[in-house]
Amino acid sequence: MLNKIFGAWKFLSDTLIYIIFPPFCPICQEIVDERGDICSACIEKIMRQDFFSTPPAQIEKVLRLTKYRDGTRGLLRKLKFDNNLKVLPTLKKILEIASTDSKVKEILKGVDVAVFVPLHEERLNRRGYNQTELIFSDWLTAQGVRAENFLRRTKKTPRLFNLTPAERRETLKDAFEVVEGADVAGKKILIVDDIYTTGATVTECAKSLKKMHAAQIYVLALASDFGSN
Numbered sequence: 030m031l032n033k034i035f036g037a038w039k040f041l042s043d044t045l046i047y048i049i050f051p052p053f054c055p056i057c058q059e060i061v062d063e064r065g066d067i068c069s070a071c072i073e074k075i076m077r078q079d080f081f082s083t084p085p086a087q088i089e090k091v092l093r094l095t096k097y098r099d100g101t102r103g104l105l106r107k108l109k110f111d112n113n114l115k116v117l118p119t120l121k122k123i124l125e126i127a128s129t130d131s132k133v134k135e136i137l138k139g140v141d142v143a144v145f146v147p148l149h150e151e152r153l154n155r156r157g158y159n160q161t162e163l164i165f166s167d168w169l170t171a172q173g174v175r176a177e178n179f180l181r182r183t184k185k186t187p188r189l190f191n192l193t194p195a196e197r198r199e200t201l202k203d204a205f206e207v208v209e210g211a212d213v214a215g216k217k218i219l220i221v222d223d224i225y226t227t228g229a230t231v232t233e234c235a236k237s238l239k240k241m242h243a244a245q246i247y248v249l250a251l252a253s254d255f256g257s258n
């Protein structure tokens with residue numbers, strides 16, 4: 030009897046909350062079924078799982094999952110610059126959707142270990158988390174890919190978004206190193222980052238890993254603008 034009353038009360042309160050505070054798509058603000066959901070129109074608009082046609086010299090393949098411009102830019106900015114963790118369920122939902130894609134399966138199947146692009150310690154302390162690790166960590170485990178913090182950012186760099194490709198390369202030169210004892214020799218390594226822009230960051234990461242005899246480097250980015258986006 031008590032169970033029934035509780036069940037009815039819960040149903041009523043859930044319904045009321047749904048009516049007063051309906052869940053909405055965090056991209057276009059349309060009402061959706063559940064919190065964290067993205068509407069089907071936005072999924073169609075932002076999901077773009079494709080390989081970069083000309084990956085940097087050190088890297089075998091670069092795969093992105095979503096478009097950045099007119100895509101996941103707003104969500105990533107909230108996570109990185111506003112410390113807004115409420116966007117995390119949506120970003121994780123995006124990964125869940127991407128899991129079924131054949132290119133995603135292909136790149137994950139071919140690697141031994143994943144590494145996150147690290148933040149400099151000072152930035153990590155200020156933000157409180159590495160956003161890439163926060164987005165991808167559980168998902169990689171669920172996909173059967175081991176993730177390790179094998180890289181360390183040794184150089185403090187300014188924000189890169191307003192630098193030219195040449196300035197980015199110069200700024201990021203020797204900015205990363207492989208941590209002591211990391212088992213990378215002979216391994217196929219997946220570098221995971223939130224945004225892929227000119228490839229300067231992952232190229233420097235790849236150089237450090239290759240210096241320690243990593244066999245092959247792949248890149249997975251949550252968002253990027255390729256070609257005509």
Ligand SMILES: [Zn+2]
Nearest residue numbers: 054057068071
């Ligand atoms: Zn939407």
